[in-house]
Amino acid sequence: MRTRRAAEDDWPAIWPVWHAVVAEGETCLWDPDTGEARARGLWMLPAPAEVLVMEVDDGPASTRVVATALLVPSQPDLGNHVALAQLLVDPALVNLGGGAFGPGGYHGPSGAQGIGRAAGEGMIDHAADLGYHAMQLNAVVAANTRLVALWRSLSFRVVGTLPAAFRHPWQGDVDLYVMHRFLPPPTRAV
Amino acid sequence: MRTRRAAEDDWPAIWPVWHAVVAEGETCLWDPDTGEARARGLWMLPAPAEVLVMEVDDGPASTRVVATALLVPSQPDLGNHVALAQLLVDPALVNLGGGAFGPGGYHGPSGAQGIGRAAGEGMIDHAADLGYHAMQLNAVVAANTRLVALWRSLSFRVVGTLPAAFRHPWQGDVDLYVMHRFLPPPTRAV
Numbered sequence: 001m002r003t004r005r006a007a008e009d010d011w012p013a014i015w016p017v018w019h020a021v022v023a024e025g026e027t028c029l030w031d032p033d034t035g036e037a038r039a040r041g042l043w044m045l046p047a048p049a050e051v052l053v054m055e056v057d058d059g060p061a062s063t064r065v066v067a068t069a070l071l072v073p074s075q076p077d078l079g080n081h082v083a084l085a086q087l088l089v090d091p092a093l094v095n096l097g098g099g100a101f102g103p104g105g106y107h108g109p110s111g112a113q114g115i116g117r118a119a120g121e122g123m124i125d126h127a128a129d130l131g132y133h134a135m136q137l138n139a140v141v142a143a144n145t146r147l148v149a150l151w152r153s154l155s156f157r158v159v160g161t162l163p164a165a166f167r168h169p170w171q172g173d174v175d176l177y178v179m180h181r182f183l184p185p186p187t188r189a190v
Numbered sequence: 191m192r193t194r195r196a197a198e199d200d201w202p203a204i205w206p207v208w209h210a211v212v213a214e215g216e217t218c219l220w221d222p223d224t225g226e227a228r229a230r231g232l233w234m235l236p237a238p239a240e241v242l243v244m245e246v247d248d249g250p251a252s253t254r255v256v257a258t259a260l261l262v263p264s265q266p267d268l269g270n271h272v273a274l275a276q277l278l279v280d281p282a283l284v285n286l287g288g289g290a291f292g293p294g295g296y297h298g299p300s301g302a303q304g305i306g307r308a309a310g311e312g313m314i315d316h317a318a319d320l321g322y323h324a325m326q327l328n329a330v331v332a333a334n335t336r337l338v339a340l341w342r343s344l345s346f347r348v349v350g351t352l353p354a355a356f357r358h359p360w361q362g363d364v365d366l367y368v369m370h371r372f373l374p375p376p377t378r379a380v
Contacts, residue, residue, distance in 0.1 A: 029265045029266050029268045031266075031267040031268065042266075074352075074355065075219045075328075075329055077219055077220050077221040077224075078356055078359075079355055079357070079366070081357065134354070136352065136355075138265075139265055159350050159351055159353065160350020160351065160352070160368045161350065162326065162368070162370065163324070163349065163372075164323075165264065165272050165324070166265075166268055167271065176265075178350045178368060180352065180353065
C-alpha cells in the first residue's frame with residue numbers, strides 16, 4: 001500500500017470509499033445520506049489541511065484507492081503542532097466492527113485487518129513527515145470496539161471521553177473517545 | 191449583565207475584548223499578534239455558529255460589551271446536539287489567572303470574579319435555549335487553574351486531557367483540558 005497526498009482529480013476515486021463508510025453510519029458523524037457535492041466540500045479542504053489517499057495495485061497498470069485520510073491542525077497557531085486526523089477505509093476490504101455484523105463481529109477475508117492497519121500507519125508516517133508532533137482523533141465511536149482496538153494497536157490511547165456525543169443510528173446516544181499519540185521526528189520531505 | 195445574539199455591527203465593540211484576551215496569550219491558542227481582519231473572520235462565523243455578547247450598563251443611555259462567546263456544533267450532523275463553546279471576558283474586568291500576575295494570582299477588584307461567572311452563565315443559558323443538549327470546551331489551558339476552577343463552579347468537568355497541546359508563551363508546552371457539561375431543557379425562544 002502506498003500513501004500519498006491527494007490531488008483534486010483523485011476525488012472520483014475517493015468518493016466511493018467516503019460514501020461507503022459514511023452510509024454505514026457507525027464510524028462517522030456525517031449524515032449517512034450525505035451527497036457527493038457536500039462530501040467533496042467537507043473532505044477536500046485547502047491547506048493547511050492535507051488529504052491523503054492509500055492505494056494498492058489493482059492490475060498490471062492500474063491502482064485502486066482503498067482508504068483516504070484528512071489531516072488538519074487540531075488547534076490554530078499555538079496549537080497547530082497537533083494533527084487532527086480522520087481515516088476512512090473501504091468497508092468492503094476491512095470490517096472495523098459494528099452491529100451490522102452481529103455479536104462477535106465479522107473477521108473478513110484474510111488480510112482485511114491488515115489493510116486498516118496499513119492505512120493507519122501510512123497516515124501516521126505522513127503526518128510525522130509533515131512535522132506534526134502528535135496526532136489526535138476527536139470522534140472515535142466508543143461502541144466500535146474493533147476500531148478502538150485498531151487505534152490502540154497503533155499506539156493511540158484514550159485521553160478523553162465525550163459522553164453521549166454521537167447519536168448512533170440504532171444504539172442511541174453513545175460516547176465518543178478522543179484518542180492521541182505522539183509522533184516521531186520527520187524522516188523525509190513530503 | 192445581559193447576554194444576546196451579536197449582529198455584524200457589534201464587531202467594533204467585540205474586537206477590543208477579543209484582542210485583549212488573545213494578546214495576553216494565556217487562555218487562547220490564536221497568535222497573540224492576530225490582527226483585526228483575521229480576528230473578525232475567525233470569530234464572526236455564519237450559522238449554525240452563534241456569536242453572543244454580554245453587556246452591562248455603562249451610563250444612563252449606553253452599554254458596554256464586557257464579554258463575547260462563540261457557539262458552534264461540536265460535531266456535524268449526528269453530533270450536532272453538543273455545542274462547542276468559547277468565551278472571552280475583558281481581562282481588565284476579570285482576572286482568570288496566569289503567570290503575569292505572579293504566584294497566587296491577582297484577585298482583581300470587587301465583583302471581578304462575578305463578571306466571568308455571569309458571562310459563563312449567560313452563555314450556558316443561551317446554548318440551552320438554542321436546544322443544545324450539552325456544552326464542550328475543547329481547549330481549556332490546564333495551567334490556568336483559576337479558569338479551570340471557574341468552569342468547575344459552573345458544573346463542567348474535565349472529560350479529557352490533551353498532552354502538551356498548547357505552546358504556552360512562557361511555560362513551554364502545557365496540557366489542554368476538554369471540559370463538558372450537560373444542559374437543561376430550553377426555557378424560552380431565542
